[in-house]
Amino acid sequence: MKPFLLEIGVEELPARFIRPAKDALAKLLDTALALARIEHTDLRVYGTPRRLAVLIDGMEEQQNQGVTVKWGPPASKAFDQAGNPLPSAIGFAKSQGVQVTDLKIAKKDAADLVCIEKVETGSPVKDILPSLVADIIPRIPFQKKMRWGSGNFEFARPIRWLVCLYGTDIIPFTVAGIESGNVSQGHRFLTAGGSIEIPSPDHYIDHLYRAYVVVKEETRLDMMGAGIESLEKEMDGKAAGDNDLLQEILYLTEYPYALRGRFEEEYLQLPREVLENVMKGHQRYIPVEKLDGSGLTDSFIVFANTVPTDPKEIIRGNEKVLRARLADARFFFEEDKRTNLTDLYEKLSSVVFHERLGTTKEKVDRTRGVALFLSKALGLGSDEKVDKASKLIKADLLTHMVGEFPELQGAMGQTYALHQGEDSEVALSIREHYYPVGTDTMLPESELGTVMALADKLDHLISFFAVGITPTGNLDPFALRRQALGIIRIVISKGLHLDLPHVIGSAYDGMGAVQGKSPLDGVLQSIEDFVMTRFRFYMVEEGHNQEFVFSILPVVGRDIYDGYLRLTALETQKSLVDFQRLMVGFKRVYNITKQLSGEEPVDPSLLEQKEEKDLFALYEEKKDAFQAALDSRSYPEALAILVDFKETIDNYFDKVFVMVDDERIKTNRLRLLAKIKEMFLSFGDFSKIRVEEITRVSQGPTS
Numbered sequence: 001m002k003p004f005l006l007e008i009g010v011e012e013l014p015a016r017f018i019r020p021a022k023d024a025l026a027k028l029l030d031t032a033l034a035l036a037r038i039e040h041t042d043l044r045v046y047g048t049p050r051r052l053a054v055l056i057d058g059m060e061e062q063q064n065q066g067v068t069v070k071w072g073p074p075a076s077k078a079f080d081q082a083g084n085p086l087p088s089a090i091g092f093a094k095s096q097g098v099q100v101t102d103l104k105i106a107k108k109d110a111a112d113l114v115c116i117e118k119v120e121t122g123s124p125v126k127d128i129l130p131s132l133v134a135d136i137i138p139r140i141p142f143q144k145k146m147r148w149g150s151g152n153f154e155f156a157r158p159i160r161w162l163v164c165l166y167g168t169d170i171i172p173f174t175v176a177g178i179e180s181g182n183v184s185q186g187h188r189f190l191t192a193g194g195s196i197e198i199p200s201p202d203h204y205i206d207h208l209y210r211a212y213v214v215v216k217e218e219t220r221l222d223m224m225g226a227g228i229e230s231l232e233k234e235m236d237g238k239a240a241g242d243n244d245l246l247q248e249i250l251y252l253t254e255y256p257y258a259l260r261g262r263f264e265e266e267y268l269q270l271p272r273e274v275l276e277n278v279m280k281g282h283q284r285y286i287p288v289e290k291l292d293g294s295g296l297t298d299s300f301i302v303f304a305n306t307v308p309t310d311p312k313e314i315i316r317g318n319e320k321v322l323r324a325r326l327a328d329a330r331f332f333f334e335e336d337k338r339t340n341l342t343d344l345y346e347k348l349s350s351v352v353f354h355e356r357l358g359t360t361k362e363k364v365d366r367t368r369g370v371a372l373f374l375s376k377a378l379g380l381g382s383d384e385k386v387d388k389a390s391k392l393i394k395a396d397l398l399t400h401m402v403g404e405f406p407e408l409q410g411a412m413g414q415t416y417a418l419h420q421g422e423d424s425e426v427a428l429s430i431r432e433h434y435y436p437v438g439t440d441t442m443l444p445e446s447e448l449g450t451v452m453a454l455a456d457k458l459d460h461l462i463s464f465f466a467v468g469i470t471p472t473g474n475l476d477p478f479a480l481r482r483q484a485l486g487i488i489r490i491v492i493s494k495g496l497h498l499d500l501p502h503v504i505g506s507a508y509d510g511m512g513a514v515q516g517k518s519p520l521d522g523v524l525q526s527i528e529d530f531v532m533t534r535f536r537f538y539m540v541e542e543g544h545n546q547e548f549v550f551s552i553l554p555v556v557g558r559d560i561y562d563g564y565l566r567l568t569a570l571e572t573q574k575s576l577v578d579f580q581r582l583m584v585g586f587k588r589v590y591n592i593t594k595q596l597s598g599e600e601p602v603d604p605s606l607l608e609q610k611e612e613k614d615l616f617a618l619y620e621e622k623k624d625a626f627q628a629a630l631d632s633r634s635y636p637e638a639l640a641i642l643v644d645f646k647e648t649i650d651n652y653f654d655k656v657f658v659m660v661d662d663e664r665i666k667t668n669r670l671r672l673l674a675k676i677k678e679m680f681l682s683f684g685d686f687s688k689i690r691v692e693e694i695t696r697v698s699q700g701p702t703s
Contacts, residue, residue, distance in 0.1 A: 001058030002167035004040070005201035006133055008052045009161035009185055015251035017142055017156050018047040025052055028136045036132055037064040038125055046215045048254045049305075050185070052140075053215060055201055059166065063122035070096055072114035075105045079114075089114055126166050133164055133180075134173040151177060161185060168200045186211025187255055189306045212255045212307070220250055227258025228286070228301060235260060237297045240276070241286040249284055253305040261285070261319045265298045267326045270333060272296060273411045274401070278325045281407055285322065332400035336412070337419055344395040351397070354478075356467045357514060363459065364394050369510040371455035373503065378496055380447040389429045389452050392417060396430070410434045425449075436486050439538075443493050450494055457483040462507040465527050466517045484534040491560045500528065500558055528557035535560065545571055547693050551684040562633065566684055569635035576694065578643050583691045585649035586680055589673050590687050592658060596670060598678035606668040611655040615648050616672055619679070626679060638683055645676070 006029075013021070022045045033040055040059040045052070072078065078089035085093075085100045093100045096116050106115050138153065145154040153176040162180040164171040173180050184196045184204075190212035198204050205215050214220045224246065228239045249256065267275065272295065279285040279300055286301040302318045304311075348361035357363065368390035375381045396402050396413035413430035425448045432449025433456050435442050444453045460483045464470065471480050491498050504527055508520050517523075532553045539549045548570040556563035573579055607613045622641050629638035658669045680686055 001041070001060055003165075003201035004054075004056040004059045004129075005163060005165045005198065005204050006054045007161075007163035007184055007198075007204070008137060008159060009163070010050060010052075010155070010159055011157040012049045013047075013052075013157055013251075015049070015248045018049075018052070018251040019247070021052055021140055021142060021156070022047045024140050025054060025136070028139055029054055029133075032132050032136055033059075036128055037066055037122065038128065039064065046217065047251060048213065048215065049252060050188070050254065051213075051215075053204070055204060059125060061125050063125055063128060065122050066120040068118045068120060069106075070116045070118065071108060072096075072103070072116070075112040075114055078103070092116075126169060126171065129164070129166060129171045130173040133171060134175055137175050149177070153177075163198055163204075165198060165201050184208065187213050187306070190255065214255055217250060220253065220256055221246070224249065224256050224258065224303065227256065227303070231258055231260045231301055232288075235288055235297065235299050237288040237290055237299060239286045239301055240289040240296065241280070241301075245280050245284065245286065249286075249303050252284065253303055255305060255307065256303045257305075257307055259302050259304055259308075259311055259315050259318075261300050261302055261315050261322065262298050263300070263319060263322055263326060267330065268296060268298060270326070270329055271411070271415050273408055273415075274329050274333065274405070275326070277405050277407055278329055279322065281405070282325060283318070283322055285318070328404065329401065332404055336399040336401050336416060339399070340420060341392050341395040341413065341416055341422075344398045345391040347398055348394060354464075356469070356516065357463050360394055360397065362513060363463070364390060366463065366507070366510050367393070367452075367455045367459045370459050370503070370507045371451050373506045374451050374454055374458075374498075377499065377502070378451070381451045385423065385426055385429075385448050386451060388423070389426045389433075389448055390455075392422070392426065393430050393433045393452055393456065436489055438482070439485065439541075443490055450490060450496075454487060454490055454496075454498070457486050458503060459507055461487070461527060461530075462504055462523070463511060463514070465530070466508060466511055466523050467514065468516075468518055470526065470530070480530075481534060484531055485538060488531070488535055488538060488560055492564050495561060497559050497561050500531065500560065504528075531560065532557050535563070539567065545694070547689045548684075550688040551686055553688075554685055565633060566635050569639050570684070573636065573639055573643070575643070578646055580691055580694055581650070582643055582646040583686060583689055583694070585646060585653065586677075586686050587691065588653055589649065589677050589680075593670055593674040593677045594687075596674035596677075598671075598674035600671045600674070602672045602675065603668050606665055607672075608665065609656050611648075611652045612669060612672065615645075615652045615676070618645060618648050619672070619675060623679060627682075630682060635683075642680060642683065649676070 026043050026045045030043055038060060041057045044055045046055070047053075072092035073088040078086055078092070080086060085103075089100055089103060092114060093103055093116070096118075098116055103114050103116055105112055107113070108115075137159075138155070140155075142156040145156060146158075147154055148158040155176065159176045159178050161184065162173075162175060162178050163182060163184050164173065164180040165182055170182050171180060182198050184198055184207075185191075185194050186196045186208065188194070196207055196211045198207055208215050214223065228241075232238055275296055276287055279287050283302075288297045288299040288301065289295070290297055300322065302315075304314050308314045345361070345364070348364060349359050351360040352358075353360045353363040368387065371381075371386045371390055372383060375383065375386050392413060393410075396409055396416060399412060399416065401412050402409045410431040410433065414427045417427035417430055418424065425446055428446050429444075429449040429452045432444035432446060433452035435444045435449070435453055444450045460478070461480055464478055464480055469478065476482075487498075490496070501524055504524050505520065508517070508523060511517060535556045536549055536553060540546050544567060548567055551570070552563045552566045555566060570579075602616060604613075604616065607616055622644065626638055626641045629635070629641065656669065658666065658673070660666050660669075
């Protein structure tokens, strides 16, 4: 085996591009090597602003042999009964360059076909790699690509050099007019001459480190951590960074160097969200918090992508930039405090929400209708507070601060509302109505915030579906999948039984001013299907049993939390083995009665055998208790009742033949089984469960 190196040198990549590009490059190369039958040790992929690199410690020197099967005519048409070849066999052998005696007969799609197996001898790997690597590089996906020069080649940023080594041998190829070689580039500012010759892949990381390029992400993170720790001791404070910010700084630097900057204490009077947004979101600085956690200090940490000869000069430059941003923020803050949010609500009529759905004020008014419906249905909040919150939740979109820093929407609305003397719960709901903003982010805590968050997301979802705007493939420009997931997370976390069809109907009725709506029935079905799909993906991602998730999806379309309760009952039942046996029996019941409704009565006088009498007696004994358990949402109890049918159903099918000649007896037996089927299906669609795939999963409530 020989080591392998590929380095793609580029002009500075945006930090957000690098991690997805690394993942894609690893997958593309691993797949290509597998298809080429080239065995290798693990791939290690690295990324910095100026390079993407792959290192493989060991790659075989010879491609593995391959066997290709070429299929010919049916055996019955290729040979006669005596086994003599017919013209079709002779012609097939000739076309493949083999003798008729080399032909074989094998099955393909249940048919006997003539075939020939051709063994492909392995080629030297160094002969395969040039075209293989050259094919991969253009296929690395990026959010945006660009062209440069006179060619049509596209990449995230212009490619400036390529290194590709197999052992000490250069793998020659050309991409975007750049020929591969063994010369990399060191740090843009710290390496004299810039060029670094790489003798072999084994020396890549060390040679670049000496040229002030820290290729390994974990090493750069360690350097960043050490720099932060050193500065924290000087400042009597602690860094208030987060993992996302550190990851972004990681991919902005090749040789991170921590520096401390400061700003005037007067800016600490700004809301903390403003300070953090300016420093973290816009400047990629790490704020510094007081040791007791009572607030921020007037210090910040900035990482230079160099070892500065004069640190003070770099610090002064960053302080100047931050000071200007904070001065703007203070001006916006003071100006906004002079404006009443209620006045801004009226001005939302001048802001277009969507060309087919009207203005933002119309969207807010629709949200108010949904919120009032939810408040009554769920018993949360008061009409007065809902009405007030509805007028304020989007008002801060017209403030100077949110206009400059959109990430602060909601947070500034709460701040301004409190400044103007609004009720604290109303003010909090302005912030919380945006929650959650992702899969594992915060949920609204207050009752009013919960109502407003659900109302805003439901209006968003229903309005777009009503005018036929839905996600397609990977495209979801209005974040409808995120809105649906937010609804699911909120109702599960809060234990809310939301009658989804009624909510959709009410919201649809509130869209009177919207033209070109689709019929309600179609909108209702589309949204229910959409919510069920999002629920399924979310539950499976959270580790829930896929078979059980599928079985309760019809319930989710009516009441998300009710479906979740049934799911947890299935996953936490006492004996999974008993349930598996029960499902075997149920499948027999279902398959024989799937076309029957279960509404026709059973005639006890036509029950002849003990086993069918026992099954009918058990059904009569348990049906009311089962229905009562469903009505009270005592799903573990309801499930236990169903499991009690296991032995009786097994005995029934062991002894009773359903499809007898006597039509009356047969019909009566089918009616009994149909009632058993309907009883089971009222808990969940157990016909969707693959018995052999059931595995036990214990899962707590999703937050």
